[in-house]
Amino acid sequence: MDATFWALIGLVIFLAILVYLKVPAMMGRSLDERAANIAKELDEARTLREEAQALLAEYHRKRKEAEKxxxxIVASAQREAAALLxxxxxxxxxxxxxxxxxAEQKIAQAEADAVNQVRASAVEIAVAAAGSLIADKxxxxxxxxxxxxxxEQVKNNLN
Structure with a gap:
């Protein structure tokens, strides 16, 4: 009996023990659990990514609304400034x-006052001259x- 034969028998016994202890099923279950965990993490990552995209879209919309x-407001302020101007x-x-x-009224009033003063002065001078002429003659x-x-003239005028 050759050593290779014994190695083969040892391998078969080892594999039989592994099958008897249900090691392949445990390994399969462990791999299935790991695959399920990975799939669950991928789904969570996809959900988080979708939420982040929705949040980003909402922020873009809000930014556009704020810009609008x-x-x-700027256009309204410009209209108000133009109206105020x-x-x-x-x-x-x-x-x-x-x-x-x-100013024109004040100038006209000043002209009228000056004309009246000139007339009054002329009347006073004429009365004084007439008075002195009459007194002399x-x-x-x-x-x-x-x-x-x-x-008599005053009496007639009063009646």
């Missing part, structure tokens, strides 16, 4: 027109007659 809202221009133009009218008799005629 920001652009609307237009209103300020209109108010300043109205103010300038009112100030010009007021008039005697007591003529003055009395003028006084009487003036008095």
């Amino acid at each position: 809202e920001a652009s609307e 237009t209103e300020a221009k209109e108010k300043s133009e109205d103010y300038i027109v009112r100030r010009n009218k007021l 008039m005697d007591a008799k003529t003055a009395g007659e003028m006084f009487k005629s003036s008095l």
Whole structure:
């Protein structure tokens, strides 16, 4: 009997013991459990990946909404600024027109006052000149007659 024969018999006995102790079934069960765990981890990873993609899409959507809202706010602010600028221009133009009218009225009033002062001065000078001429040329008799005629004229005007 050869050593190879004994090695073969030892191998067959070893394999028989392994089969008797159900080692291949345990190895299969262990491999199946490991494969199930790997499949479960893959499913969890796939679920997490899908959730991350959904969250990323939601953040992109929110960012776009925020950008849109920001652009609307900027556009609204620009419209308000333009409206305020237009209103300020209109108010300043109205103010300038009112100030010009007021200045023109003051100038016209000053001109009227100056003309009235000149007229009053001319009347005073004319009255003074007439008074001095009358005083020089008039005697007591003529003055009395003028006084009487003036008095009668005033009486007639009052009645």
